[in-house]
Amino acid sequence: xxxxxxxxxxxxxxxxxxxxxxxxxxxxxxxxxxxxxxxxxxxxxxxxxxxxxxxxxxxxxxxxxxxxxxxxxxxxxxxxxxxxxxxxxxxxxxxxxxxxxxxxxxxxxxxxxxxxxxxxxxxxxxxxxxxxxxxxxxxxxxxxxxxxxxxxxxxxxxxxxxxxxxxxxxxxxxxxxxxxxxxxxxxxxxxxxxxxxxxxxxxxxxxxxxxxxxxxxxxxxxxxxxxxxxxxxxxxxxxxxxxxxxxxxxxxxxxxxxxxxxxxxxxxxxxxxxxxxxxxxxxxxxxxxxxxxxxxxxxx
Numbered sequence: 001x002x003x004x005x006x007x008x009x010x011x012x013x014x015x016x017x018x019x020x021x022x023x024x025x026x027x028x029x030x031x032x033x034x035x036x037x038x039x040x041x042x043x044x045x046x047x048x049x050x051x052x053x054x055x056x057x058x059x060x061x062x063x064x065x066x067x068x069x070x071x072x073x074x075x076x077x078x079x080x081x082x083x084x085x086x087x088x089x090x091x092x093x094x095x096x097x098x099x100x101x102x103x104x105x106x107x108x109x110x111x112x113x114x115x116x117x118x119x120x121x122x123x124x125x126x127x128x129x130x131x132x133x134x135x136x137x138x139x140x141x142x143x144x145x146x147x148x149x150x151x152x153x154x155x156x157x158x159x160x161x162x163x164x165x166x167x168x169x170x171x172x173x174x175x176x177x178x179x180x181x182x183x184x185x186x187x188x189x190x191x192x193x194x195x196x197x198x199x200x201x202x203x204x205x206x207x208x209x210x211x212x213x214x215x216x217x218x219x220x221x222x223x224x225x226x227x228x229x230x231x232x233x234x235x236x237x238x239x240x241x242x243x244x245x246x247x248x249x250x251x252x253x254x255x256x257x258x259x260x261x262x263x264x265x266x267x268x269x270x271x272x273x274x275x276x277x278x279x280x281x282x283x284x285x286x287x288x289x290x291x292x293x294x295x296x297x298x299x300x
Contacts, residue, residue, distance in 0.1 A: 008182065012042050014036070021048050024055050053243060060234035067121075088284040091201060111191070115277075133257050218265075
């Protein structure tokens with residue numbers, strides 16, 4: 001289920017954060033190896049006490065090598081599903097035809113690599129956190145907090161909805177309407193720096209998003225994330241009772257659970273969508289063996 005467009009999503013961007021919230025944002029960027037604060041944490045940031053409790057519970061798990069290995073498995077599954085089951089055009093050739101500079105091609109490729117790395121991490125976080133709300137995994141185990149992972153330092157340049165030109169706003173509105181979301185995700189705002197690519201990409205992706213096969217693959221990634229999260233070491237333990245005992249108000253608890261549930265669904269699709277973008281810049285698959293039509297089984 002996509003984010004409800006009727007529910008207003010309140011975000012606290014990094015530029016507007018202060019105090020402990022800003023400190024947590026910095027800690028999250030270092031722990032994940034990314035240069036920006038993702039929307040899920042900006043949504044948690046609207047509830048500072050809840051953000052503090054969530055990050056304190058998540059951090060020991062996120063800082064393990066197994067967390068990053070699980071995210072890599074999700075990343076590989078998303079790539080395989082997008083490549084094998086959907087027609088992905090060669091957008092690398094297409095952007096060359098509209099005279100993309102070498103520098104712009106390099107920047108776009110770096111942005112896609114960052115997002116392809118980042119989104120599976122967020123999907124694992126949402127899955128682990130949702131299980132923490134529901135009493136955590138059935139078995140808990142410990143691991144050292146010595147994760148080794150890539151570090152991305154180049155922050156993507158985004159075109160916000162307020163800054164976007166009329167043609168880009170039209171695409172943004174179509175994205176929100178099609179995906180049923182209240183805001184345009186960071187990923188698409190980063191693609192909007194390259195308007196020709198955004199138009200080509202969304203034109204190719206939209207029919208896929210509307211297909212039953214896409215729903216099946218998105219659900220499979222959702223389930224894979226929950227399965228992998230159930231076996232994470234240092235798993236977060238943050239039940240409703242613990243949040244209540246820590247002094248969080250009922251409305252804060254309800255909001256954070258709702259945010260987690262909806263982002264788990266949203267991110268399940270987003271990892272697939274960015275895998276689609278990555279494959280498109282690698283030459284697509286339509287000139288090779290055609291995509292399959294049967295529903296795939298989840299990756300082991």
